[in-house]
Amino acid sequence: MNMAAKLVTYLMCKDARKQAEFYKDALGGKIHAVKTFGEIPGTPEEAREKVMHMVLTVAGENTLFLSDSFMPAEGSRNMSLSLTFDDEAEARKAFDRLSEGGKVQYPFEQQPWGAYYGEVVDPFGVTWQIVK
Incomplete structure (x- = not known):
């Protein structure tokens, strides 16, 4: 079987922005994209700035995805x-x-x-x- 696949780590975070900045500083990297829950119609005001999806590369070309979790992370x-x-x-x-x-x-x-x-x-x- 020949499948094209790529495994990417997806981290559920208490504070995705803070965690991404830590990894960016610790390992060298770049934040490529941030989407918030506020981009979805009907999101409650208190959740609007939470990160729904973030793309970060660290230590070269290693990709991490991060998201703020609504449950304990x-x-x-x-x-x-x-x-x-x-x-x-x-x-x-x-x-x-x-x-x-x-x-x-x-x-x-x-x-x-x-x-x-x-x-x-x-x-x-x-x-x-x-x-x-």
Whole structure:
């Protein structure tokens, strides 16, 4: 079977704008599009500025979609985002920036299998695995 497919991470957020700015600063990136719930007719006033859909690229051409959630948006251990770098210094910089205000699960160090690896839960509850 030959299917054309692309997997994109979609993050449900307490504050998509704040979270996107954090990732943009931590990993380098650009916000490409923001659609609000206010663009849908009949949206209640208190929800009009909430983000319905945001497109963000980080660390090169990696795409993230974000949306404000109307239910509690909390982290989960059943999924991690893994980001692999070609350069150790860039990987370490991304790890350190994602760690700001978050929690280091595993320090970024050389592992017995030869790669550098670290795991951090960012301030928004998203688990990142950083690899070089």
